[in-house]
Amino acid sequence: MSRSDHDLQLFVDRLTARSVLTVEEQQAILALPTHRTELRAKQDFVHDGDEEVTHSSFIASGLVGRFGQTVTGARQITAFHIPGDMADLHSAVRPVGVGGLTALYDTTILHVPHAAIRRLAAHYPAVAEAFWRDCMLDAAILMQWVVNVGRRDARTRIAHILCEMSIRFGGDRQILLDYPFFATQDQLADAVALTNVHVNRSLKALRTEGLATFRHGAVEIHDWKKLAEVGEFDSAYLVADTAPERQKRLIGTA
Amino acid sequence: MSRSDHDLQLFVDRLTARSVLTVEEQQAILALPTHRTELRAKQDFVHDGDEEVTHSSFIASGLVGRFGQTVTGARQITAFHIPGDMADLHSAVRPVGVGGLTALYDTTILHVPHAAIRRLAAHYPAVAEAFWRDCMLDAAILMQWVVNVGRRDARTRIAHILCEMSIRFGGDRQILLDYPFFATQDQLADAVALTNVHVNRSLKALRTEGLATFRHGAVEIHDWKKLAEVGEFDSAYLVADTAPERQKRLIGTA
DNA sequence: CGTAGACTTGACCTGCGTCAACGTGTGTGG
């Protein structure tokens, strides 16, 4: 099997952007058992309030959202997950209270049993460490979302998220001025805690100001500098450590 | 040294509520080197945007808030940390983009060098696992905050946080109808993303409805059932696993 | 070529923010 056509290669790539893993460790991850599921847009596949999850969900393609909901059924998307993400890796270690997962667009998921993930983490401490670090990146993003939703106005919030996704689609390494993003305005509204109507108006503002264009399927950034300024976006919390000596490895090799 | 008067005993207690640790592992945690710091209310001790943190901060007493801020200086508190919490354990594995930490009240911190934490995690994989799981609890709380701030009205938000803190002060095991909470209304406002004025009005509503009383120093819950209902609070995401067989241990005992 | 999901726009409404004044408690120095 070649390096690039393996299902989980994107996951390994993601992990090794921040963690040092030996070839053996990488291959052990690639050997994880998976179960492929195809989902249509708007299909929930983990329900909010599910007692206990038994699999983690790797996104092979598409777009998924983690969400919570209020008693009236209003949704708040708490994370976007893109291809390469293990959407609920954290559930392997704490399978309760994870919130729901929904396919925001046609997506294919590779389910990985928690038992296999646990076995791997037990056998290779450095892999456990990489998993932990990966979860902490999600947590850092989440922290930014709280600030975003809590203390910024509509235009700023949206600009911030467009910047975040640009870096993330760029493999946490580069700014993409043009990236595929199959969220609807309704879904974006649920992510930034606004109504679809107000999201629409704010997007129009960003467009007419020449900052960015959002449509179902793609985002184009026309002026990164201004967009980042409007969105109060500083990528420090997000980018991968490019210098190899900063890709920490706590656990010895051998 | 007796079991209960050790500085870090509260931390071990917190970890063992959800993770299985051998006596040796527990003692290794207790043996972690610490540096004590006393802080007055409103003192920041980790600044938002600090390049790289080198210590984690254990709360021995007091109250601390993690926060982010907007360019205008407005703050959003993203987490309350109470005695027993290692406020930024996650920074041991990912020391960037953590946000700031501020003492919300007079508090004493025990700083633990990341190097020591890493060495411990490297030597005892089960401890690394417990750390990871502990971080994931914080992440679960954070997710709830996004929903809270994003999609709930003022009264509901506040009720939700009062419920959350009740369980947490109860050691994640029991509901405390009366607990010490030294946040001001201003600080509470920064946590629920409202103004101090509106927090004041909402607290008054909760008080006159006979649900709960908040003052600088203590919260009293007069009607847990109704408060939880108003706050849309379901403790499932928060409580410790009481059944011992559910306190997972991924990594074998040697 | 009809239907449904996504997007757009306008008119009006409201929960919360803003501003400003006043109360209240508590520690501190004269």
Place this chain on the structure above:
DNA sequence: CCACACACGTTGACGCAGGTCAAGTCTACG
């Protein structure tokens, strides 16, 4: 032991960002 300063809390009057409601348009696709 007073006073007075400062942090915290409370209340009222008014404004506005964003919500709500409603009526479209546009596009993809069967």
